[in-house]
Amino acid sequence: MANQNPLPLYDKFLLKYTFSRVMDSFTLLFLLLLLGYRILYINNYPFPWLVAFLCESWFTFIWVVTMSTKWTPAYTITHLDRLLLREHELPALDLFVTTADPGLEPPIITVNTVLSLLALDYPANKLACYVSDDGCSPLTFYALVEASKFAKLWVPFCKKYNVQVRAPFRYFCDENAVSNIEESPEFYQEWLRMKEEYGYLKSKIENASQNPLPLVGEFAIFSSTNHKNHSTIIKVIWENKENLLDALPHIIYISREKKLDHPHQYKAGAMNVLTRVSGMMTNAPFILNLDCDMHVNNPKIALHALCILLDSKGEKEVAFVQCPQQFYDGLKDDPFGNQLVALFVYLGGGFGGLQGMLYAGTNCFHRRKVIYGLSPDHDDIQNRKKGDDVVNEMEVVFGTSKRFIESATHALEGKTFTRIDNLCNTLETAKKVASCTYEYGTAWGKQVGWIYGSTSEDVLTGLDIHTRGWRSEMCSPDPLAFMGCSPQDNIVSMIQQKRWASGLFDILLSKHNPFLGFLYGKLQFREALGYFWILSWALRSVPEICYAALPAYCILTNSNFLPEKLWIHAALFVTYNISTISESLKTGLSIRTWWNNQKMMRITTMSAWFFGFLAILLKLLRISEPVFEITQKIDQSSNNGRFSFNESPIFLPSTTILFVQLTALATSLFGWATRVGSGLGYGPGEVFCSAYLVACYLPFFKGLFGTGKHGIPLSIIFKSVMLIVESTNPELNRETEKNFVELFLEDLKVREAKALKKQRHVNVVVLESKKIVIQEWERRD
Ligand SMILES: O=c1ccn([C@@H]2O[C@H](COP(=O)(O)OP(=O)(O)O[C@H]3O[C@H](CO)[C@@H](O)[C@H](O)[C@H]3O)[C@@H](O)[C@H]2O)c(=O)[nH]1
Numbered sequence: 001m002a003n004q005n006p007l008p009l010y011d012k013f014l015l016k017y018t019f020s021r022v023m024d025s026f027t028l029l030f031l032l033l034l035l036g037y038r039i040l041y042i043n044n045y046p047f048p049w050l051v052a053f054l055c056e057s058w059f060t061f062i063w064v065v066t067m068s069t070k071w072t073p074a075y076t077i078t079h080l081d082r083l084l085l086r087e088h089e090l091p092a093l094d095l096f097v098t099t100a101d102p103g104l105e106p107p108i109i110t111v112n113t114v115l116s117l118l119a120l121d122y123p124a125n126k127l128a129c130y131v132s133d134d135g136c137s138p139l140t141f142y143a144l145v146e147a148s149k150f151a152k153l154w155v156p157f158c159k160k161y162n163v164q165v166r167a168p169f170r171y172f173c174d175e176n177a178v179s180n181i182e183e184s185p186e187f188y189q190e191w192l193r194m195k196e197e198y199g200y201l202k203s204k205i206e207n208a209s210q211n212p213l214p215l216v217g218e219f220a221i222f223s224s225t226n227h228k229n230h231s232t233i234i235k236v237i238w239e240n241k242e243n244l245l246d247a248l249p250h251i252i253y254i255s256r257e258k259k260l261d262h263p264h265q266y267k268a269g270a271m272n273v274l275t276r277v278s279g280m281m282t283n284a285p286f287i288l289n290l291d292c293d294m295h296v297n298n299p300k301i302a303l304h305a306l307c308i309l310l311d312s313k314g315e316k317e318v319a320f321v322q323c324p325q326q327f328y329d330g331l332k333d334d335p336f337g338n339q340l341v342a343l344f345v346y347l348g349g350g351f352g353g354l355q356g357m358l359y360a361g362t363n364c365f366h367r368r369k370v371i372y373g374l375s376p377d378h379d380d381i382q383n384r385k386k387g388d389d390v391v392n393e394m395e396v397v398f399g400t401s402k403r404f405i406e407s408a409t410h411a412l413e414g415k416t417f418t419r420i421d422n423l424c425n426t427l428e429t430a431k432k433v434a435s436c437t438y439e440y441g442t443a444w445g446k447q448v449g450w451i452y453g454s455t456s457e458d459v460l461t462g463l464d465i466h467t468r469g470w471r472s473e474m475c476s477p478d479p480l481a482f483m484g485c486s487p488q489d490n491i492v493s494m495i496q497q498k499r500w501a502s503g504l505f506d507i508l509l510s511k512h513n514p515f516l517g518f519l520y521g522k523l524q525f526r527e528a529l530g531y532f533w534i535l536s537w538a539l540r541s542v543p544e545i546c547y548a549a550l551p552a553y554c555i556l557t558n559s560n561f562l563p564e565k566l567w568i569h570a571a572l573f574v575t576y577n578i579s580t581i582s583e584s585l586k587t588g589l590s591i592r593t594w595w596n597n598q599k600m601m602r603i604t605t606m607s608a609w610f611f612g613f614l615a616i617l618l619k620l621l622r623i624s625e626p627v628f629e630i631t632q633k634i635d636q637s638s639n640n641g642r643f644s645f646n647e648s649p650i651f652l653p654s655t656t657i658l659f660v661q662l663t664a665l666a667t668s669l670f671g672w673a674t675r676v677g678s679g680l681g682y683g684p685g686e687v688f689c690s691a692y693l694v695a696c697y698l699p700f701f702k703g704l705f706g707t708g709k710h711g712i713p714l715s716i717i718f719k720s721v722m723l724i725v726e727s728t729n730p731e732l733n734r735e736t737e738k739n740f741v742e743l744f745l746e747d748l749k750v751r752e753a754k755a756l757k758k759q760r761h762v763n764v765v766v767l768e769s770k771k772i773v774i775q776e777w778e779r780r781d
C-alpha cells in the first residue's frame with residue numbers, strides 16, 4: 001500500500017518507571033555487596049557458604065538480565081482515524097485458528113473463536129478464516145458448519161448494534177449488555193432471538209458430541225479416518241462468492257495429512273500447512289493467528305495492528321504485532337499464578353523498548369513475506385531475474401507446487417494476489433501442499449514458516465525473525481484486544497509451565513541460541529539478554545532448589561549459610577519485595593495476588609520448570625522426546641482456587657521441600673540439632689528462610705490434610721519421605737539409592753508415555769511393561 005500520508009499511523013512512547021528503577025538498582029547493589037562479602041569471608045566458612053555463593057551469583061546474573069529487559073519500557077499508540085482515510089486500500093488478512101483435540105478443546109470454544117473473528121470490523125471480502133483441526137474430528141467440522149449458519153445472523157447483529165464482545169458465549173453471559181431494553185425494544189427483540197439461536201447452536205453441538213454423527217454425505221470423508229493416520233481433508237465451508245463487503249468472510253476447514261511414522265511437528269506443523277493452503281487460496285499479505293481458546297475482544301483490533309504494520313516506518317522494520325494474552329476466567333487473586341498480567345505489562349513493555357516483544361503463539365499479526373523467510377534489507381528477491389534458476393531455487397525452498405511458488409513469489413514481491421473466483425477450484429493443489437511429504441527437502445520448519453524443534457515453537461519462530469533483523473511491536477488498545485481461557489487448576493497449569501520451560505530450554509541449547517544470534521545474526525544484545533531471561537526458566541530450577549535446601553540443611557546440621565549480621569540479606573528482601581509489590585499495585589492487582597504470584601513462582605520454578613529441565617536432560621540422553629501436551633480448555637467454573645493433586649511425580653519436589661523445612665523447623669523448635677564441624681551454628685536467618693518456604697508451600701501443607709483430589713496422594717508422600725531418608729542417611733546402601741533413582745526415572749518415563757498414549761503415539765504394550773517394572777519394584781521393597 002503506497003503511503004501518501006505524511007503522518008505516522010502509530011507513535012511509540014518511552015515510559016519511565018523511576019521508582020521501579022531505583023528499587024531494582026538497590027536490589028542489585030545489595031546483591032553485589034553480598035557477593036563481595038562472600039568472596040571476602042568464604043574461607044572462614046563451611047560448605048553451605050560455597051553453595052550459597054554459587055546460587056547467589058546466578059541470582060545476581062538473572063537480576064541483571066531482568067533489569068536490562070525492563071529498563072526502557074515503551075508502548076505504542078495507534079491512529080485509527082489516519083488509517084481509515086485509506087480505508088479502500090486496506091489489505092487482505094488471513095485468519096488462522098488451530099485446534100487439535102475435541103476432548104480437551106471442546107468445539108464450542110473453537111466455534112466462539114471463529115465467530116468472533118468473522119465479526120471483525122473489517123471489510124468481509126478481505127478476510128478469510130482458516131481452521132486447522134489436528135484432531136481430524138467430524139464433530140469440529142460439524143460445529144463449524146453449524147456455526148457458519150448462525151454467523152449469518154450473528155455477524156450482522158454485532159455490526160448493527162456495535163457489540164463489543166463478539167464471542168457469543170461471553171456476550172450472553174454479560175447481562176449488562178441488555179441494559180437499554182427500554183430505549184430500544186427492537187434491539188431487545190433481536191437480542192432475544194440471537195440468544196435463542198445461539199442456544200440452538202450450542203445444544204446441536206452438545207448433542208452431536210454425545211451421539212456420534214452419522215458419517216454420511218459431507219461427513220463420509222471422516223468415516224475411515226484415525227486422527228493420527230489419515231489423508232488431507234480440506235473443505236470450503238462458506239465462500240463469499242460475490243465478494244461482498246458486508247457478507248460473511250470465507251471459512252475453510254483443514255485437517256492436514258497425518259501418517260503414523262511421520263513426525264507432524266505439533267502446532268508448528270499445523271501453522272505451516274495453514275500458511276501454504278491459505279497461500280493457494282487467498283494469499284493475504286497479513287496473517288492473524290489465534291489459538292482456539294482466544295477470542296476477539298476488541299473488534300477493531302485488526303485495524304489497530306495494521307496501523308503499525310502499514311505505517312511507512314513499520315512497513316520497513318516491523319515483522320509482527322503481538323497483542324497481550326489476557327484471560328476472562330481468572331479466579332479471584334490469581335491463586336495459581338497463571339494470569340501473567342504483570343508479566344505482560346513489565347516484560348512486554350520492556351521488550352517493546354528493545355527490538356520488540358516475543359511472539360507468544362497467539363494474538364499475533366504476521367507479515368506473510370517475513371514468514372517466507374525475507375529479511376528487512378533483503379531486496380534481491382525483487383531484483384532477481386526471472387528464469388529457470390529462480391524457479392529451481394524456489395522449489396528447494398518452498399517445495400514443488402508450481403502454484404504455491406507463484407503465490408509465494410507474489411507475497412515476497414508485495415504484489416496483490418489475483419482473486420480466485422471459486423475457491424473449490426484450488427482444492428486439489430491445496431491438498432498437495434497439506435500432505436506429510438510436501439516439506440521433505442525444503443526449507444519449511446528451518447528457514448521458512450514456523451520453526452521446528454521446540455514445543456515452544458512460538459518463541460523460537462519469533463527469535464528467528466528477530467535474528468534476521470526485524471523488529472516487532474506490542475499493541476494493547478483499549479478495550480483489550482483478545483481474551484482467552486487460562487488453565488483452570490494448578491495441575492493443568494503445571495503441565496503447561498513444564499512444556500514451556502522444556503521448550504524454551506531446548507531453544508537455548510540449539511543453534512538458535514540468542515547469543516549466537518547476537519554474534520552471527522542481527523539480534524540486538526539486550527534483546528538477546530531478554531530472550532535469555534525467558535529461555536533459562538528451566539535452568540533456574542537448579543539453583544533455586546539448592547538454595548531452598550540450604551536453610552533446612554543448616555538447621556539440621558547446626559551450621560549456617562547466612563552471615564551473623566543479616567543486614568545485607570534483610571535489605572535485599574525488603575527492596576525486592578517493595579519493588580514487586582509496587583509493580584503489582586501499579587498494574588491494578590491486589591496484595592493477595594502479589595503474594596500468590598510470589599509463592600507460585602517458587603512452586604513452579606522448583607517443580608514444573610525442574611521437570612522441564614529433566615525433560616531436556618532425557619532428550620539429550622536420547623531417552624525420550626518432549627511431547628506437546630495440549631492444555632485442557634474445559635470450563636471448571638466450580639474451581640474454588642484450592643490446589644488439586646495427583647500421583648504425578650511433578651508434586652514430588654515440592655512435597656519433599658515442604659517436609660524438609662517442616663523437619664528443620666521442628667528440630668529448631670525442640671533443640672534437636674546436632675553440631676557438626678567447627679563453624680557457628682544456625683541463627684534466626686536460617687529459621688526465617690525455612691519458615692518463609694513453608695509459607696510459600698502452604699497449599700502443599702494444606703494438601704497433607706486434604707481429602708480426595710485436594711489431598712496429596714500417599715504414594716507421593718511415601719516417595720518424599722524415602723527421598724529424605726535416602727539423602728540424610730549416607731550409610732544407607734548404594735543399592736536402595738540406585739533403586740530409588742530408577743524408580744524416579746521410570747515414573748517419569750511412564751508419565752511421558754502416558755502423555756504420548758493420549759496422543760496415540762506409543763503402543764500400550766510399552767506402557768504396560770513399564771508399569772509392571774514399577775509394580776515389581778514396589779513389591780520387592
Ligand atoms: O499438535 C498440536 C498441538 C497443539 N495445537 C494447537 O496449539 C494451540 C496451543 O496449544 P495449547 O495447548 O492451548 O497451549 P498453551 O500452553 O495454551 O499455548 C501457549 O504456548 C504454546 C507453546 O507452548 C503456543 O503455541 C501457544 O500459542 C500459546 O498460547 C492450540 O490451539 C492447539 O489446538 C495444534 O494445532 N496441534
Ligand SMILES: [Mn+2]
Nearest residue numbers: 291293484631
Ligand atoms: Mn492455550
